[in-house]
Amino acid sequence: MISTIKKNIDPLTVSQRLELNFCPRCGHALQDAFVFNRQRRVCPACGLVVFRDHKVAAAVVVANTDGEVLLIKRAGNPRRGYWGLPAGFVDFDETPAEAAVRECHEETGLQVGTVKLLTVTAGHAHQRGANIIIVYEGLDVNGTLSPADDALDACFFPLDALPPLAFSSIRQILMTWREHRPA
Ligand SMILES: [Zn+2]
Numbered sequence: 001m002i003s004t005i006k007k008n009i010d011p012l013t014v015s016q017r018l019e020l021n022f023c024p025r026c027g028h029a030l031q032d033a034f035v036f037n038r039q040r041r042v043c044p045a046c047g048l049v050v051f052r053d054h055k056v057a058a059a060v061v062v063a064n065t066d067g068e069v070l071l072i073k074r075a076g077n078p079r080r081g082y083w084g085l086p087a088g089f090v091d092f093d094e095t096p097a098e099a100a101v102r103e104c105h106e107e108t109g110l111q112v113g114t115v116k117l118l119t120v121t122a123g124h125a126h127q128r129g130a131n132i133i134i135v136y137e138g139l140d141v142n143g144t145l146s147p148a149d150d151a152l153d154a155c156f157f158p159l160d161a162l163p164p165l166a167f168s169s170i171r172q173i174l175m176t177w178r179e180h181r182p183a
Pocket residue numbers: 023024025026027028043044045046047048
């Protein structure tokens with residue numbers, strides 16, 4: 001298993017993410033309090049301490065036998081029409097690997113058989129995006145390309161002729177993938 005960790009979180013951007021105003025458990029108005037070594041939102045009625053979580057996404061790098069990588073053309077904003085990896089939020093009841101396989105199938109029609117952890121990135125590409133992305137290499141891929149869901153198109157590209165990419169992190173991930181490929 002290949003695993004590297006890149007930490008590049010913008011604390012200002014993270015702190016600007018929406019604070020909760022009401023207790024998600026009992027509905028009472030939340031207050032600020034210094035608990036567990038920092039200021040947090042707490043509920044004076046039921047005692048809930050709101051621990052703010054990162055949004056976690058999973059992405060997958062899939063290559064064909066020519067070494068070209070699978071990209072999708074984004075249907076959603078921001079960066080609609082630009083290209084990215086098959087990816088999406090990890091839902092509460094699935095593992096990151098399951099999310100990567102699911103998103104790839106939903107967006108490209110291709111079924112990934114097995115996944116191998118490639119890298120983990122942290123940072124903020126955009127306000128509505130995830131700030132931790134768990135990236136897998138997808139192997140044993142079957143099926144026919146049929147873009148859908150969040151993808152306007154899906155296509156394999158050689159690394160030296162990539163289309164306009166939605167975020168700089170995608171190029172970094174692809175370079176990481178290339179470095180770790182068996183020769
Ligand atoms: Zn409460």
